[in-house]
Amino acid sequence: MKIIAIDGPSGSGKGTIAKAVAKKLNYTYIDTGAMYRCVALKTIRENIDPSEEDKIVDLLKNMDIKLDSDWHVFMDGEDVSEAIRSTEVTNKVYKVSPIADLREVMRQKQREFAKNNNIVMEGRDITTEVFPDADYKFYLDASVEERARRRQAQNEEKGIESNLEDVKKSIEQRDYDDIHRPVGALTRTDEQIYIDSSNMTIDEVIDKIMSIVGE
Ligand code: DC
Secondary structure, three states: OOEEEEEOOOOOOHHHHHHHHHHHHOOEEEEHHHHHHHHHHHHHHOOOOOOOHHHHHHHHHOOOEEEOOOOOEEEOOEEOOOHHHOHHHHHHHHHHOOOHHHHHHHHHHHHHOOOOOOEEEEEOOHHHHHOOOOOEEEEEEOOHHHHHHHHHHHHHHOOOOOOHHHHHHHHHHHHHHHHHOOOOOOOOOOOOEEEEOOOOOHHHHHHHHHHHHOO
């Protein structure tokens, strides 16, 4: 089975690009951030504190996560595609994702997806810890300013009011959290193909990846 792994910071466009590449190649797209978000959603619903690490790991062990080809996310059969994108979940997920034992169980679940499918998987530790031997490993980046501009534009489209400086600060905080996690930190390595999309359109990034992986 072929594996294309894409890591990068929040707002770098990984999701959009990984989905498009998966579609062109007819591979399965796996958003690992969505998997961590499912755990965060369940800790909120069950009122579990991030310090209760064993309970959180058990939640994941007993959780069935399915990602379908229309990009829906199902947690124990329930469509949580919208619920996992709430601000409450976004804030909580940064507290649960550093738990080392949780990441170990998560990695096993993520590797299961590649047993019977060609996959494009995106996240923070896919090229380094989940699939260090992936067929292709990419690090997709963009400047903080450009990522803030993109997030602000998305907010405007959705009719959400936001301030560019605040958006920038929140991106910087997420970068800090992603880079400084004791396990599963976002890391750049010599083995990744590095793409800085700051001055590229989405199509240009997709074309660049396709020119490398194209069959
Ligand atoms: O990509 P995203 O914003 O949906 O990710 C949600 C959260 O999950 C964010 O806190 C980073 C974390 N994450 C992680 O720790 N490891 C991954 N492979 C993917 C996401």
